[in-house]
Amino acid sequence: MPNQLYIIENLAILIPMAHLDAKRWNRRYQKYGLTRLTHPPRQLLTDYLPQLPQHGLALDVAAGVGVNSLLLAQHGLQVIATDISTVALTLAQQQAQKHNLPLQLVQLDLAQATFPPHSFDLIINFYYLERSLFPIYRQALKPGGWLIMETFVKPEHATERPVHYLHPHELHHAFQSMQIVHSKLLTRLSRNEKEPIEQLVARKYAE
Ligand SMILES: C[S@@+](CC[C@H](N)C(=O)[O-])C[C@H]1O[C@@H](n2cnc3c(N)ncnc32)[C@H](O)[C@@H]1O
Numbered sequence: 001m002p003n004q005l006y007i008i009e010n011l012a013i014l015i016p017m018a019h020l021d022a023k024r025w026n027r028r029y030q031k032y033g034l035t036r037l038t039h040p041p042r043q044l045l046t047d048y049l050p051q052l053p054q055h056g057l058a059l060d061v062a063a064g065v066g067v068n069s070l071l072l073a074q075h076g077l078q079v080i081a082t083d084i085s086t087v088a089l090t091l092a093q094q095q096a097q098k099h100n101l102p103l104q105l106v107q108l109d110l111a112q113a114t115f116p117p118h119s120f121d122l123i124i125n126f127y128y129l130e131r132s133l134f135p136i137y138r139q140a141l142k143p144g145g146w147l148i149m150e151t152f153v154k155p156e157h158a159t160e161r162p163v164h165y166l167h168p169h170e171l172h173h174a175f176q177s178m179q180i181v182h183s184k185l186l187t188r189l190s191r192n193e194k195e196p197i198e199q200l201v202a203r204k205y206a207e
Helices: 020-037 043-051 067-075 084-098 132-142 172-174
Strands: 057-061 076-081 106-108 120-126 139-151 179-190 194-204
Touching: 020 084, 020 106, 020 172, 043 067, 043 120, 043 139, 043 179, 043 194, 057 194, 067 076, 067 084, 067 120, 076 084, 084 106, 120 132, 172 194
Parallel strands: 057 076, 057 120, 076 106, 120 139
Antiparallel strands: 139 194, 179 194
16 A cells, blocks of 8 residues: 655654665665765756745655755745655754754655645655656646656666666656756766766646
């Protein structure tokens, strides 16, 4: 049965802690969470920020420690930050309190999530790939709503499970029923490794 979105105060707990992704990511964030807090928001989001609405509801999918969410909250949006890791969400909550910014935090297994239709002015999804969410995003956006996505494309000789990688131009094809504002395949350099990524900025047409 799919997860429903529940928000209880600042942090909603929905997932049994035995969930494997939750365990794995909690361990990572226990080790590197504080370092992640020092990372700037994603460049693509910063680039488009001046064009984004300053009121309304935004959803940050797989928000991690919430640096992107906090940028949107600072911009004026009401933000729901979702992730499976309670460690990451707790760090996000502490940052929100420190900067006196409102953030609604929801622990959710996004592999089984649904979101209500016509609800969000903006959905951001950075470096988390769950294809079952693609049609849900199209539905969950309000007319005129923005979708901003960026994640890895399968490198030519990748050995990892391809399910974590996009095919080249996959985002563009998946959201071609929306107005494509920006769509790009590029290579980013991380720890001296070249990593192919795809970026998409799209808007739902007004109905
Ligand atoms: C690479 S991080 C990306 C974090 C953030 N979006 C960013 O741009 O830095 C991937 C995130 O996906 C979350 N995640 C992994 N599996 C998940 C699941 N099944 N449901 C919800 N979140 C999940 C992890 O906890 C982690 O925070």
